[in-house]
Every structure is written in structure tokens, then in C-alpha cells.
Amino acid sequence: GESVGLHLPTLSVQEGDNSIINCAYSNSASDYFIWYKQESGKGPQFIIDIRSNMDKRQGQRVTVLLNKTVKHLSLQIAATQPGDSAVYFCAEIANQAGTALIFGKGTTLSVSS
Amino acid sequence: DSGVTQTPKHLITATGQRVTLRCSPRSGDLSVYWYQQSLDQGLQFLIQYYNGEERAKGNILERFSAQQFPDLHSELNLSSLELGDSALYFCASSTGSADTQYFGPGTRLTVL
Numbered sequence: 001g002e003s004v005g006l007h008l009p010t011l012s013v014q015e016g017d018n019s020i021i022n023c024a025y026s027n028s029a030s031d032y033f034i035w036y037k038q039e040s041g042k043g044p045q046f047i048i049d050i051r052s053n054m055d056k057r058q059g060q061r062v063t064v065l066l067n068k069t070v071k072h073l074s075l076q077i078a079a080t081q082p083g084d085s086a087v088y089f090c091a092e093i094a095n096q097a098g099t100a101l102i103f104g105k106g107t108t109l110s111v112s113s
Numbered sequence: 114d115s116g117v118t119q120t121p122k123h124l125i126t127a128t129g130q131r132v133t134l135r136c137s138p139r140s141g142d143l144s145v146y147w148y149q150q151s152l153d154q155g156l157q158f159l160i161q162y163y164n165g166e167e168r169a170k171g172n173i174l175e176r177f178s179a180q181q182f183p184d185l186h187s188e189l190n191l192s193s194l195e196l197g198d199s200a201l202y203f204c205a206s207s208t209g210s211a212d213t214q215y216f217g218p219g220t221r222l223t224v225l
Contacts, residue, residue: 034213043115043203043216044156089156099211100146100158100171 008107015113019077023090023104026071030092034101035064035075039086047075047088077109085111116140117206117217125223131192134220138185138206144168145187146207146214147179151200162187163210194224 013019025033031052036044050057050064050073057064063076073090087108091101116139126132138145147159158171162181173179176194181187191198201221205214 032211036216043117043218044205045115046213046215049213091156093211099144099161099207100169101148101156101205101214102158103156105155 009105010108010110012110012112013080015080015082015111017080019075019080019084019109019111021075021077021088021090021107021109023073023075024071025073025090025092025104027092027094028068028071030094032093033064033066033073034091034093035062035073036089036091036103037084037086038089038106044089080109080111082111082113085109115215115217117204117215119202119204119217119220121220122218123221123223125225126194127225128194128196130194130224131190132194132222134189134191134202134204134222136187136189136204136206136217138187138204139215142206142208142215143185144207144210144212144214145181145185146205147173147187147189148203148205148216149200150203150219156203159189161210168210191222196224198222199224 034049035047038044048059061078065074087106089106091103118137143164146161150156159173161169179189201219203219205216207214
């Protein structure tokens with residue numbers, strides 16, 4: 001079946017370091033991927049997305065990489081700040097599932113100063 | 114602030130009761146989605162409406178129903194509540210039916 005998962009449930013980094021959060025997906029038909037950030041008590045916040053016809057997309061301090069060969073997605077955060085501390089989810093939309101987002105279980109990023 | 118609003122923020126009720134959660138999408142968005150977030154199941158898609166019509170259904174229980182009104186706001190009705198229904202319920206909206214989804218702040222439901 002289709003599933004989106006993350007390699008590590010938690011990641012701890014120092015302020016100023018670069019963070020890499022990984023995600024593996026199983027459905028090769030998925031063509032749209034999104035990273036969300038969820039702070040305690042809040043709803044998921046859109047960070048960046050990528051479509052399957054791309055392998056890299058950059059935003060402000062964030063980069064998403066997509067490797068369709070091994071069905072792997074990663075989120076890179078440059079110069080991580082304490083405000084980046086949150087749970088990060090990758091999500092996918094697969095053609096067969098229509099437009100519903102399928103979420104992974106999340107990685108908790110802790111940034112210490 | 115995503116522009117999606119949800120009310121109420123918190124809801125505490127008893128087993129067997131019925132509640133209604135309300136969502137207003139971002140201005141101009143036609144699609145509304147409902148998700149449930151619990152500790153053991155993570156974020157799970159429940160149902161989607163597009164311009165007033167049901168578009169997709171996920172793991173939504175028969176005790177749950179939703180609708181989208183002509184002004185595009187949506188309501189999620191949860192009935193015969195059980196302890197296991199305690200969770201965060203999020204609404205998201207998007208412009209069309211396959212665009213980026215923006216989430217509201219959620220409603221925390223506690224069933225006692």
C-alpha cells in the first residue's frame with residue numbers, strides 16, 4: 001500500500017547548523033510532495049513543495065530534494081534557528097488517492113542555542 | 114496565519130453526544146478538506162469538498178458527516194461520540210482540487 005514515512009522520529013541540532021530531515025515514500029505514482037511544519041498547538045504550516053518532474057526546489061533557507069529512483073524526499077534547513085523547532089511532516093498526493101494528502105509520522109526537530 | 118479559520122478552538126463533551134466543527138476557507142479557495150490528528154494514527158484524511166460537492170472520502174466513520182455550504186464554509190458533524198474520537202481536527206483549503214493545502218489552527222475535541 002501507499003505510505004509516507006520518515007527515517008528518524010527526532011533530530012537534535014545546534015543553532016546555526018544545517019538540518020536534514022528525510023522521508024521515504026512507497027507509491028511511485030505520487031506526483032506532488034509537500035513539507036509541513038507543525039508547532040505545538042498549531043496547525044500544519046506549509047513550508048515548500050515539489051512536483052515529480054523536478055528533483056530540487058529552493059525556498060528561503062529551505063531546500064527540498066526528490067529522488068524518484070529510491071523514492072526519497074528530504075528537507076534541508078540552512079542555519080537552523082530555535083524558531084525552527086517543531087514537528088516536520090512530509091506529505092504526498094498520489095493519483096489513485098485523488099487529492100487527499102497522505103502524511104508521514106513526523107520528525108521532531110529540536111534546536112538548542 | 115494561513116487564512117483558514119476554525120471554531121471552536123476547544124470542545125469538551127461526553128460520550129454519546131453530537132458536536133459540530135466549523136471551518137471557513139481562505140478567500141477564493143473552493144476546496145475544503147478535513148483531517149483528524151491523533152497520537153496513535155497521526156494525520157488522517159477524512160473528507161474533501163469542492164465547491165459544495167463531496168470530492169473525496171478517506172477514513173471517515175459513518176458517525177461522522179460533513180457538508181460545504183454555498184458561501185464555501187464547511188461543517189464537520191461528529192455524532193455518538195466515543196472516547197477514541199478525542200483528537201485534533203483540522204480543516205485545510207486550497208484554490209482548486211489539486212493545489213497546495215493550507216491548514217487552519219484546528220479544533221481540539223475531548224470526549225469524556
